[in-house]
Amino acid sequence: MKIQKNKLNIIKSIFFVLLLTPLIRLIILGINDALGANPIETVERSTGYWALFYLLLSLSITPLRLTVKISWPIHIRRMIGLYSFFYGCFHAVTYFWLDHWFDWQEILNDIFKHPYVLVGFLSLLLLIPLAITSTNKMMKAMGRWWKRLHYLVYLIAVLSILHFLWLVKKDITEPALFAIIFALLISIRVFHKRIRLNATNDYHR
Amino acid sequence: MKINNSEIIPVSEITPYETYMGRRDFIKAASAALMAAPFLSFNSEVSAATNASLLGYTKSPYGADEKLTSYNEVTNYNNYYEFGTSKSDPALESKGLVTHPWTVSIEGAVKKNKQINLDDLLKLAPLEERIYRMRCVEGWSMVIPWIGIPMSKLIQWAEPTSNAKFIEFVSLADQSQMPGVRTNILDWPYTEGLRMDEAMHPLTIIAVGLYGKLLPNQNGAPLRLVVPWKYGFKNAKSIVKIRFVESMPKTSWMKAGPKEYGFYANVNPMVDHPRWTQSTERRIGGGLFTPRIKTKLFNGYAEQVAHMYAGMDLVKNF
Structure with missing residues (x-):
């Protein structure tokens, strides 16, 4: 089923606002001095959480089409991916600025001494080329290299989940949940690829 | 023990009582305190009201030149x-915790095993307010006006034998009241x-209150350990058993992460936790x-406690 252009624009606008709500919530809480006893930690945790959530959401578009045959979300996948990058940047800025006040010696020490910071930092760095090449122009210009580059998203997801997993002290419920969802999304893709391959093999026989 | 005057500033100079009690309440409470018994009685009415004021404690010279962290x-x-x-x-989850009656068992290398209830424990020494910094291993800290008695008084009462080299503190683990224990x-x-000398140190206290009130349940009611030079997790809450032992006990956090949490857990900016920087x-x-x-x-x-660790490798004994 094809979606009309004006309908699509409405869907896009709705999601644009919807995906922004975690930030709006933080701003409202901040204005009302309601970010809790450790407001910087609250902002760091929340922005990090949503960056990872949106990353996995963007990875669920194809599995959604493969399993329940809903295909319109492909039109908002780029937006979701860019939002993930946006929340990731917010997360990093909070860390560099509010948490460490650009004390670079302290920050470098933190990045290279603590594995969870290192993998988090890496995953954000890797997101940068994906964000830059997200435009239609870039897609066209890069041809098949675009897809190859964007396979990086799987590595980014793994690094981000590790970042979360290694950060928590003892209760790994949340990062484990993200890991399970990620594994599920991957297995749907792998499963369908197998079926497709088998189908083509049968055809050639 | 020698107290360095540059480190310890009289409480009155740091945070006036009025700022958190309100001037009028302060005057009322102060005059009530004058007439009240030197220590409070934990009757059921008192423990039912979680915000009950603790009266009859003295200010101590201990304090810090920092602003108190708010009660809230x-x-x-x-x-x-234990609560999540x-x-x-x-x-949220500790509201229903029953903290009265409360008995602490004294066991192990002592003249004889015995029990003490909270009221009797409070009679071992006059209550004192101690304003201490508390540093969590996760990299945050607070300044808390605790009320309690020196741990050493309880140890003296327990009459440990010469075999007692360490003390193990055991907290309540009641599934029916503590969802986290499930x-x-x-x-x-x-x-x-x-270690025995750490427990006997004058800075080590058994806290029963904070901010002039009975210890709220979420802070470890009715009694908890406070050892201000160590990371917060050393401060066992809602203690039900105190065991005097000969060898170094294995604590819950040592079992959970042997490379991350050591027995000593002294606050040390030079010794990083594998996950968190400890310098700030x-x-x-x-x-x-x-x-x-x-x-x-x-x-x-450091002025008060460093001597206990003289010659020890603090990186190895983290």
Whole structure:
């Protein structure tokens, strides 16, 4: 089923606002001095959480089409991916600025001494080329290299989940949940690829 | 013990009582305190009211040149895994905890095993207010006006034998009252330990209150350990058993992460935790734009406690 252009624009606008709500919530809480006893930690945790959530959401578009045959979300996948990058940047800025006040010696020490910071930092760095090449122009210009580059998203997801997993002290419920969802999304893709391959093999026989 | 006067500033100079009690309440409470018995009686009415004021404690010369962390923050940002792993869980989940009657068992290398109830424990020494910094291993800190008695008084009462080299503290682990105990997030019951000299140190207290009030449940009611030069997790809450032992006990956190949590757990900016930097800390109470502060060796109590660790490798004995 094809979606009309004006309908699509409405869907896009709705999601644009919807995906922004975690930030709006933080701003409202901040204005009302309601970010809790450790407001910087609250902002760091929340922005990090949503960056990872949106990353996995963007990875669920194809599995959604493969399993329940809903295909319109492909039109908002780029937006979701860019939002993930946006929340990731917010997360990093909070860390560099509010948490460490650009004390670079302290920050470098933190990045290279603590594995969870290192993998988090890496995953954000890797997101940068994906964000830059997200435009239609870039897609066209890069041809098949675009897809190859964007396979990086799987590595980014793994690094981000590790970042979360290694950060928590003892209760790994949340990062484990993200890991399970990620594994599920991957297995749907792998499963369908197998079926497709088998189908083509049968055809050639 | 020698107290360095440059480190310890009279309480009256730091935070006037009026700022958190209100001038009128302060006058009322002060005059009531004058007439009240030197220590409070924990009758059921008192323990039913969680905000009950603790009267009849003396100010001590202990204090810090820092601003107190607000009551609201001290009581709503807690690590108390028996009530859940999020910082806001303890305040919500601990409301129903029954803290009266309460008995503490004294066991192990003592003249004879015995029990003491809270009322009798409070008669061992006059209550004192101690304003201490508390540094969490996670990199944040608070300044809390505890009320309690020196741990040494309880130890003297317990009459340990010469075999007692360490003390193990065991917290309550009651599944019916503590939802976190139903999960296996830690090896329950929560246990902590101190070397004998650490436990006897005048800075080490058994706290029964804070901010002039009975200890709120989420802060470890009815009694908890406070050892201000160590990371916060050493401060066992809701203690039900004190065991005198000959060898170093294995604590809950040592079992949970042997490479991350050591027995000593002295605050030390030079010894990093594998996950968190320990050179700086975030003082709770600042807003979004308040920078971290530098963490001090032994949480700033080096003058008083460093001698106990003379010649010890603090990197190895983390």
